[in-house]
Amino acid sequence: xxxxxxxxxxxxxxxxxxxxxxxxxxxxxxxxxxxxxxxxxxxxxxxxxxxxxxxxxxxxxxxxxxxxxxxxxxxxxxxxxxxxxxxxxxxxxxxxxxxxxxxxxxxxxxxxxxxxxxxxxxxxxxxxxxxxxxxxxxxxxxxxxxxxxxxxxxxxxxxxxxxxxxxxxxxxxxxxxxxxxxxxxxxxxxxxxxxxxxxxxxxxxxxxxxxxxxxxxxxxxxxxxxxxxxxxxxxxxxxxxxxxxxxxxxxxxxxxxxxxxxxxxxxxxxxxxxxxxxxxxxxxxxxxxxx
Amino acid sequence: xxxxxxxxxxxxxxxxxxxxxxxxxxxxxxxxxxxxxxxxxxxxxxxxxxxxxxxxxxxxxxxxxxxxxxxxxxxxxxxxxxxxxxxxxxxxxxxxxxxxxxxxxxxxxxxxxxxxxxxxxxxxxxxxxxxxxxxxxxxxxxxxxxxxxxxxxxxxxxxxxxxxxxxxxxxxxxxxxxxxxxxx
Numbered sequence: 372x373x374x375x376x377x378x379x380x381x382x383x384x385x386x387x388x389x390x391x392x393x394x395x396x397x398x399x400x401x402x403x404x405x406x407x408x409x410x411x412x413x414x415x416x417x418x419x420x421x422x423x424x425x426x427x428x429x430x431x432x433x434x435x436x437x438x439x440x441x442x443x444x445x446x447x448x449x450x451x452x453x454x455x456x457x458x459x460x461x462x463x464x465x466x467x468x469x470x471x472x473x474x475x476x477x478x479x480x481x482x483x484x485x486x487x488x489x490x491x492x493x494x495x496x497x498x499x500x501x502x503x504x505x506x507x508x509x510x511x512x513x514x515x516x517x518x519x520x521x522x523x524x525x526x527x528x529x530x531x532x533x534x535x536x537x538x539x540x541x542x543x544x545x546x547x548x549x550x551x552x553x554x555x556x557x558x559x560x561x562x563x564x565x566x567x568x569x570x571x572x573x574x575x576x577x578x579x580x581x582x583x584x585x586x587x588x589x590x591x592x593x594x595x596x597x598x599x600x601x602x603x604x605x606x607x608x609x610x611x612x613x614x615x616x617x618x619x620x621x622x623x624x625x626x627x628x629x630x631x632x633x634x635x636x637x638x639x640x641x642x643x644x645x646x647x648x649x650x651x652x653x654x655x656x657x658x659x660x661x662x
Numbered sequence: 663x664x665x666x667x668x669x670x671x672x673x674x675x676x677x678x679x680x681x682x683x684x685x686x687x688x689x690x691x692x693x694x695x696x697x698x699x700x701x702x703x704x705x706x707x708x709x710x711x712x713x714x715x716x717x718x719x720x721x722x723x724x725x726x727x728x729x730x731x732x733x734x735x736x737x738x739x740x741x742x743x744x745x746x747x748x749x750x751x752x753x754x755x756x757x758x759x760x761x762x763x764x765x766x767x768x769x770x771x772x773x774x775x776x777x778x779x780x781x782x783x784x785x786x787x788x789x790x791x792x793x794x795x796x797x798x799x800x801x802x803x804x805x806x807x808x809x810x811x812x813x814x815x816x817x818x819x820x821x822x823x824x825x826x827x828x829x830x831x832x833x834x835x836x837x838x839x840x841x842x843x844x845x846x
Contacts, residue, residue, distance in 0.1 A: 469681045473674065492747060495712045498676060499751060502714040506679045570758075577758050578719040585715075585754060 374399055374406030374429075376535075376598045376628050380605070382406075384620040386413060392423045399429040404463075404526035404537035405598060405628035407443055411463065412541045415522060416623065441526060459528060460486065466523035466538070469509045476501045479527055483534065483636075490637040496589060497536075497631065503582040504538045504627060512542030512624060514551055514573055521624065533595065533633050539626035545601040548573045559602030560616050567599055567606050586629070587614070596630035663845075664701040666693055667742075670721070671709035683720025690725050699735040700827070702845060707743040708768050715751030723755045726763060730824050738824045738845045741765040741777060753777040762823055764788075764846065774846060780823070787816045791826050792844045799840065817842055 372381050378401065385391045417424040429435060442462035461482045464475060480498055483489065508523030521542030528535055546562035551573045556562040565571040567587060572580025583599065587608060590597040596609040603621040608614030609630075633639070670677060673686050694703050705722055707713060722741070729739055741763050743749050749765055756762060756778025767773045774792065776785055790805055791797055803813035820826045825845065832839045 469679050472679050473676065473682070477676070491711075495747075498712045499714050502676075502679060502712070503716060506716065510680065577760070578723055578755050581754065581758060582715065 372396065372399055374402035374410055376403060376405045376596070376607075376630070379406040379409045380619050382410065383413060383622055386417065386424065387622055388620040393425045393427065395427045396429045397427050400431050400434060402429075402434060402438065403530065403535045403628070404441070404528050405535065405539075405626065407438070407441055407463065408524050408526055408537050408539035409600075409622070409626055411443055411524065412522060412539055412624065412626070413622070415520075416541050419519070441528070459526075460534070461525075461527035463524050463526045466505050466508045466525055466540075469506055472502065472505045472509075475505060475525070479525070479536075482527070483529075486529070487636060487638045493593075493631075493635045493637075500586055500589075500629070501536070503586070504536075507582075507625070508538070508540050508542075511548050511573065512540040514548040515543050517547075518542040518623075529633070532630065534631045534636070535628060536631070537626070537628045539624065541622070541624035544624055559604035559621075560618070563599065563601055563604045563606050563616055583627075590629060590631070593631055593635045595632055595635070596628070598626075598628040600626040664698050665704055666697055666701065667704045667706050668693055669706050669709070670713065671706075673717075675710060676712040676714075677710065678714055678717040680716045680720050683717035686717070686721045687725055690721055691728070694725065694729070694734055694737060694739070697734075697737050699737065702738045702740065704766075705739060705741045706768065707741065707748050710748060713748055713751050715755050718752035719755035719759075722752055722763075723759050723761060726756070726761055726824075727759060730761070730822060736827060738827065739763065740845065742768045744768045746775070749777045762825065764825060766846065780825075784816050784819055787813070788820055788825055791820070791842055792846055794844075796841055796843045798842070802842070 372378060374382065374396070382394065386394055414424060414426065429438070437459065440459035440462065461479050466472070466475065476498055479501055480494070484494070505525060508521065512518065512521035512523055521540040523540040525538045544559065545566050546556050546559050549556050549562045549565060549571065552575060556565060566580070567583045570581030570584040574580070587597055590608065594610040599606045600619065600622070601624070603619055605617045605619045606614065607617060668690050673682060690703070697703065726739055728734065729737065741749065741752070743765055744767070760779055762776050762778035762780040764774050765777045787802060787806060790802060799810065799813050799817055802817070803810045806813060821828050827843050827845060828840045829843065830838055831841045
């Protein structure tokens with residue numbers, strides 16, 4: 372079990388499909404912002420639904436340190452303000468209203484630019500992506516008005532293979548959002564296909580939508596990875612396997628990850644992976660719901 | 663031609679969200695309204711680092727949609743940009759709306775290109791009109807080597823999109839004679 376784009380599905384399956392009330396993360400050694408955001412949303416969702424979930428923390432010290440630097444998570448809440456000095460590129464950040472988005476985008480960009488000298492063209496393209504992806508949360512995550520707390524969050528980190536940007540919410544998801552067009556979609560996979568691959572939006576206005584399709588095209592040209600999850604469907608594209616839609620364990624909202632290779636930004640690949648894991652006994656670290 | 667410049671940089675170097683764009687559109691339309699009937703609004707992207715598609719759609723594409731609906735008379739709008747890359751988001755949104763605009767290169771460039779969606783034959787016709795500044799359908803059909811009907815169809819689309827202007831120059835029964843002129 373890992374807290375990564377590829378590994379988080381097992382976590383979700385164990386809790387959401389198999390109904391496990393204890394999530395044992397003691398053997399986890401790898402994590403990325405996508406896995407991190409989904410873990411936070413999972414814990415919150417279980418809490419919202421009144422479901423008990425005990426999480427046994429990872430024991431690998433560098434990973435624990437990184438999780439804390441990213442702002443995840445100490446009792447009693449899931450998240451505490453990240454320390455000012457941290458090796459997290461951009462800790463978990465809430466996205467709540469549209470007015471604050473440009474400042475958030477600037478903050479993400481500054482964090483990346485503080486660490487690296489970036490080529491302008493990909494840097495500005497990433498900023499455009501962030502503007503569109505971040506504003507999707509206030510614009511779409513509670514389109515039907517039925518989500519009590521869509522809880523939009525974003526985070527970013529750099530790894531040996533590239534920069535990972537993740538944006539996630541536990542709102543109404545793509546299928547319900549698209550239903551506002553008056554054209555019901557039977558499955559989450561259909562809705563995901565319509566939005567990501569056909570550029571549809573919940574608005575009939577022809578100027579709306581197609582941003583995820585544009586992002587996909589750019590990610591393809593960069594040889595990057597794109598994961599978009601909604602409900603029980605996951606679109607996953609990477610340079611090796613191409614893109615496809617998969618059935619996954621149901622989870623509310625929309626969660627997105629972009630992996631952009633360093634060379635796209637003109638970054639030399641100097642950032643190392645986290646250290647090798649330590650085999651120490653895990654301990655109960657926190658509970659998402661009641662203890 | 664009475665020209666007015668609308669600087670997008672007044673809203674920041676990086677723009678932006680739909681709500682920001684909506685507010686900016688109100689300002690743009692106010693200026694457009696204040697122009698004389700044949701006035702032109704130049705939307706200047708100089709000083710901008712990032713123009714997000716959402717902002718561009720709200721400010722520029724939606725305003726162009728209103729303009730071509732005829733509510734602003736013969737007024738025209740063009741974009742002025744230091745780079746092609748900067749207009750990518752705008753071009754995507756115009757394409758989604760089946761619209762097109764003339765974009766001139768800044769600073770003080772004479773070069774122009776189309777942002778948005780315009781078929782190649784229409785671009786070819788537009789080039790000729792922009793080169794000649796003023797011309798008639800007959801002259802264009804001859805120069806392009808196409809039948810008059812085909813030329814009329816192209817001109818109709820270009821006028822509809824406010825990429826050129828047409829002036830009535832006389833009546834030769836049973837037809838009205840028009841002259842077509844560049845907006846540059």
